[in-house]
Amino acid sequence: MPEGQIRKAISGFYYVEKDGDLIQCKGRGVFRNRGIHPLVGDFVTFEVEGENDGTITSVHERSNELVRPPIANVDQALLVFSIVEPDFSLHLLDRFLVVVESFDIQPVICLTKKDLASDAEMKKASEAISYYEKIGYDIVQTFIDDVDLPALLKPYLEGKTTVLAGQSGVGKSTLLNTVLPTLGLKTGEISEALGRGKHTTRHVELHEVAGGLVADTPGFSSLDFDHIEREELPRTFIDMEQVSSQCKFRGCLHLKEPKCAVKELVENGEIPRHRYDHYLQFMQEITDRKPRYDRND
Numbered sequence: 001m002p003e004g005q006i007r008k009a010i011s012g013f014y015y016v017e018k019d020g021d022l023i024q025c026k027g028r029g030v031f032r033n034r035g036i037h038p039l040v041g042d043f044v045t046f047e048v049e050g051e052n053d054g055t056i057t058s059v060h061e062r063s064n065e066l067v068r069p070p071i072a073n074v075d076q077a078l079l080v081f082s083i084v085e086p087d088f089s090l091h092l093l094d095r096f097l098v099v100v101e102s103f104d105i106q107p108v109i110c111l112t113k114k115d116l117a118s119d120a121e122m123k124k125a126s127e128a129i130s131y132y133e134k135i136g137y138d139i140v141q142t143f144i145d146d147v148d149l150p151a152l153l154k155p156y157l158e159g160k161t162t163v164l165a166g167q168s169g170v171g172k173s174t175l176l177n178t179v180l181p182t183l184g185l186k187t188g189e190i191s192e193a194l195g196r197g198k199h200t201t202r203h204v205e206l207h208e209v210a211g212g213l214v215a216d217t218p219g220f221s222s223l224d225f226d227h228i229e230r231e232e233l234p235r236t237f238i239d240m241e242q243v244s245s246q247c248k249f250r251g252c253l254h255l256k257e258p259k260c261a262v263k264e265l266v267e268n269g270e271i272p273r274h275r276y277d278h279y280l281q282f283m284q285e286i287t288d289r290k291p292r293y294d295r296n297d
């Protein structure tokens with residue numbers, strides 16, 4: 001039976017891409033009883049019925065799945081940060097990195113609005129970001145008038161499924177319009193669409209760009225840590241994770257444990273203090289959240 005990938009889902013139909021064609025498919029009747037909900041991004045097996053219609057018979061195992069927007073098998077997130085308007089925030093950067101790493105998604109940090117920044121603001125942001133480059137993250141600088149943005153982003157987009165993410169106003173729609181000119185998003189449109197409340201399900205579609213796929217709706221509109229356990233937080237700080245094998249205790253959470261390699265590196269300045277402070281803050285947030293059975297969401 002043929003296999004393909006769901007590129008969009010509208011009113012109960014799934015549009016499955018196969019060799020350049022989109023086949024309009026329904027899900028198998030038993031999916032509902034079994035609680036199987038096919039998602040955009042899913043690789044599926046389907047049965048052909050008629051020229052361009054079919055039925056999805058099985059959904060292949062996912063590498064991950066996002067909730068808002070609902071999308072599966074995301075490889076990469078372009079994390080968009082403006083240097084000014086809104087001001088660059090290391091707290092928000094660390095928060096995005098934790099959430100993205102927790103889904104096993106590769107982050108690429110995009111810096112926008114360089115043209116609006118003073119030399120001092122630019123220098124401050126570049127210095128802060130250089131640490132993230134040092135620990136292995138890719139950084140790209142994009143500008144509103146950068147005519148060659150598609151070429152700049154191509155090496156990152158090629159062969160991957162990518163979502164954009166970032167705070168309101170940083171320039172996500174501007175970037176999406178540049179990589180997907182046919183989309184014609186009004187800038188500011190995304191926040192309006194998402195602002196109507198979290199129950200608004202906005203249609204999401206994967207588009208072919210530069211040999212990869214890009215989602216036309218930004219991901220990670222909520223940055224809570226509900227899905228992350230205390231023991232999982234250390235691995236989402238990749239700089240700490242790299243040295244954690246040198247901590248005295250296996251499974252060290254780098255809190256009060258003696259002979260902790262992470263705390264030693266924070267003391268001698270190799271890991272910036274703000275990284276560790278954010279780590280402690282996020283750990284506290286996870287510790288303080290209500291147990292799941294107490295919540296009514």
Ligand SMILES: Nc1nc2c(ncn2[C@@H]2O[C@H](COP(=O)(O)OP(=O)(O)OP(=O)(O)O)[C@@H](O)[C@H]2O)c(=O)[nH]1
Pocket residue numbers: 112113114115116142143144145166167168169170171172173174175186187188189190191192
């Ligand atoms: N000067 C300058 N302005 C930019 C740049 N990128 C985006 N903008 C402007 O910043 C404003 C916000 O950009 P959007 O692309 O709407 O931002 P967004 O992240 O999609 O915002 P939401 O829809 O609220 O999530 C718009 O007026 C853009 O024209 C840039 O590199 N330089």
Ligand SMILES: [Zn+2]
Pocket residue numbers: 244247248252253254255257259260261262263
């Ligand atoms: Zn430790």
